[in-house]
Amino acid sequence: MSESVRIALLGSGVVGGAVARRLTEAKDEFAARIGRPLEIVGVAVRDTTKDRSDTGLDASLFTTDAEKLVTEADIVVELMGGIDPAKALLQKAIESGASVVTANKALLGQDGAELYELAEKHGVDLYYEAAVAGAIPLIRPMRVSLAGDSVHRVMGIVNGTTNFILDKMDRTGAQLSDVLAEAQALGYAEADPTADVEGHDAQAKAAILASLAFHTRVRTSDVHVEGIMGVTADDIRAARRIGCVIKLLAIAELVEKDGTQAVNVRVHPTLINRNHPLGSVREAFNAVFVETQLAGELMFYGRGAGGDPTASAVLGDLVQAARHRVTGGRGPGESAYANLPIEPIAASQTAYFIRLDVEDKPGVLGNIAKTIGEHGVSIESMRQGARRSQDGVATLHIITHRANEADLATVVDELKSSDDVREVFSVLRVEGE
Structure with a gap:
């Protein structure tokens, strides 16, 4: 066990520091599990003068020369984030x-x-368990455990910040702006929360999950995305009245029309029944619900972010890659043989929740139902919310059956222009019963 496996770390932030500490503190355990010691040969950082003694590493290991460092290692662990220079460094590695x-x-x-x-060309491993849902073992089960099954649908909460915000709004009745400020103060949200609240973080994760699930190359740009900034306390209350909760969901599903299969991938705020496994996910936790042909319904749940949880996923990958260095072999590569088309959001099948104010007079409900039905959309339920008779206005909560997204969008446009409708306040997609 004298010959070590050389490890280079790119980045020494919260996650990088946690990885370095664990490798230092448990070096004998890692050597026993792998068959050879793991040796950190360097850590690439922007500033080598910063005190990083809490990592347990000698200060001489920190360097600003990342390009040289990646050529000196057997395994490169990238925790920098972003596209540049991470992409070029990984290519060089x-x-x-x-x-x-x-x-x-x-x-x-x-x-x-x-x-x-x-x-594939250079015969090396590419592992990324920590890229989606932090500590939750999800990527490996989808790449390995479910390799003999067929995945039909993946639906999940993959951003802890937005789940914390929506959950707190649900429990307290507060407005989004107030809860967002609290999330920033607690460290759940960044000073610039755009990537989280606009859905871009979940969008990239949805692309990764869809690629794995359906053996098709799905890029972030293929994923339709809508963030949570339009969700109001009134929406939350309306959802509660019908036994639902609002979650930002990443949804990837295999669809079939006229004998042809396609992949539909989207991220958006969604009404879901409180009794659904995803409906009970609280605070900053993540959860992913997977539906397969043979295994049926599977649920993966846990902490989706944070230094130690994410480090756990990184270290699991590191052990696998190191074992291959010692014993030979490789982990699974890309599986994109299906090469299915990506369905645009307009072609997807979904249901809508529509909250609107209408004129409080005879015949209005019939007119609304007629407008919806003219486009091949049927109503699952129509309920009257708070009524302000002194203003001659009634609030309606409408849930449609699943229908073509384009038809539903046309229905909403016509409702907005109807003389019977004062205002359409919100339109949210619905999943489940």
């Missing part, structure tokens, strides 16, 4: 014969196929 472990969902969502091809 792979070309130098190093396996790669990364948590970079933005890079994988945009250029995962390119990295897969390069790893």
Whole structure:
């Protein structure tokens, strides 16, 4: 066990620091599990003068020369984030014969196929368990455990920040802006929360999950995305009245029309029944619900972010890659043989929840139902909410049956222009019963 497996870390932030500490504190355990010691040969950082003694590493290991460092390692662990310079560094590492472990969902969502091809060409591993849902073992089960099954649908809460916000709104009745400020104060949300609240973080993760589930290359740009900034306390209350909760869901499903299969991938705020497994996910936790042909319904739940939870996923990948270095072999590569088309959002099948104010007079409900029915959309339920008779206005909550998205969008446009409708306040998609 004298010959070590050389490890290079790119980044020493919250996750990178946790990885370094664990590798230092449990070096004998890792050596026993792998068959050889793991040796950190360097850590690439922007500023080498910063005190990083809490990592347990000697200060001489920190360097600003990331390009040189990646050519000196057997395994490169990338925890920098972003596209540049992470992409170029990983390309150089792979070309130098190093396996790669990364948590970079933005890079994988945009250029995962390119990295897969390069790893295949040079015979090295590419692992990324930590890129989706933090500590939750999800990527490996989908790549390995379900390799003999067929996945029909993946639906999940993959962003802890937005789940914390929506859950707190549901429990307290507060407005989104107030809860967002609290999330920032507690460290759940960044000073610039755009990637979270606009859905871009979940969008990249949805692309990764869809690619794995349906053996098709799905890029971040293929995923329809809507964030949570339009969700109001009134929406939350309306959902509660009908036994639902609002969650930002990443949904990837296999659809079939006229004998032809396609992939539909989207991220948006969604009404879901409180009794659904995803409906009970609280605070900043993540959960992913997978439906397969043979295994049926599977639920993966746990902490989706944070230094230690994410480090757990990174280290699991690192152990696998290191074992292959010692014993030979490789982990699974890209599986894109199906090469299915990506269905546009307008062609998807969904249901809508529509909250609107209408004129409080005879015949209005019939007119509304007629407008909806003229476009081949049927109503599952229509309920009257708070009524302000002094203003001659009634609030309606309408849930449609599943229908073509384009038809539903046309219905909403016509309702907005109807003389019977004062205002359409919100339109949210509905999943489940």
